[in-house]
Amino acid sequence: MKIAADIRAFQTRLGHEFDRPALLVQALTHASMSSPNRDDNQRLEFLGDRVLGLVMAEALLAQDAAASEGQLAPRFNALVRKEACADVARQIDLGAVLKLGRSEMLSGGRRKEALLGDAMEAVIAAVYLDAGYEAARGVVLRLWGGRIGAVKQDARDAKTALQEWAQARGLPPPDYAELHRSGPDHAPVFTIAARLSSGESAEATAGSKRQAEQAAARALLDGLENDT
Incomplete structure (x- = not known):
């Protein structure tokens, strides 16, 4: 599959080069752009949410062996909530490569928090399906980076x-x-x-x-x- 220049540049920002780039294209395709011949990213979003959750749960347990479930839960929520995913998406300029329908594009879809957060989860799933859990884990830990170490002891909203x-x-x-x-x-x-x-x-x-x-x-x- 021939990869467009903007998608190649995004792979560099993401930190993962796809063996199956069609997975990345699907992850970047919003439902407003789907068609009988083009799958959108909703199913990948579902999977990516779970992969992200597992990576974050492992990271938090490793970071603080003495923390109780009551302390870990709000920290976990702070790291996986849609706003956090959207922030990471902005960090790697994911919005620039989102594939949107005309109406969504005209309404500012590339900047919408929900769309960015959903697409970020879908991209995580695409990495997981392309190269396995360790590859997805590596991408997540690199992109979330300091957020994990800086999450507050009490991360309640x-x-x-x-x-x-x-x-x-x-x-x-x-x-x-x-x-x-x-x-x-x-x-x-x-x-x-x-x-x-x-x-x-x-x-x-x-x-x-x-x-x-x-x-x-x-x-x-x-x-x-x-x-x-």
Whole structure:
């Protein structure tokens, strides 16, 4: 199979040269581009999610032999969640080689977090099917790299941690308010405020409401911890 120049360059960024490049092409093909003669990446995404999970579970166990399941679970979730996969996809510019239908392309699909995260999982599965578990493991550990070592001892998401902070002090759950939205419909930017009934608040801006809420919660938590 003849490989396009952009796909060859992506293989270099990924760190794996495919013996069966058709697997990589499938992994990069979104459902909006599928046809009777072209498979999309949904089945590979399903497999890649499991391969990624096994690699991360092994890595976390090796990193901290004394950690309990309760400590390991939130760290695991932080490393395999869709946002983490999308971040890694951006790191290797996966969006540039995604194969999208016209409507998805016009709506900014190359930058969408869900599409990037799904495709990253599919690429992991493609490496696994092409060269086996050890090859897939090597790719994942290299790409996730410092994220594994830097994952916090308590990797609960910021919104959960802020809610628990409030409950421990007899306060109602935090409130999240959209303060501003800008940008085109296909690439909106949200500014969100996280607020406690006791008066403390913090704001953050991101490309999705969920990300902005998490960032605002983290900023508020950081401020509360600095105050104490």
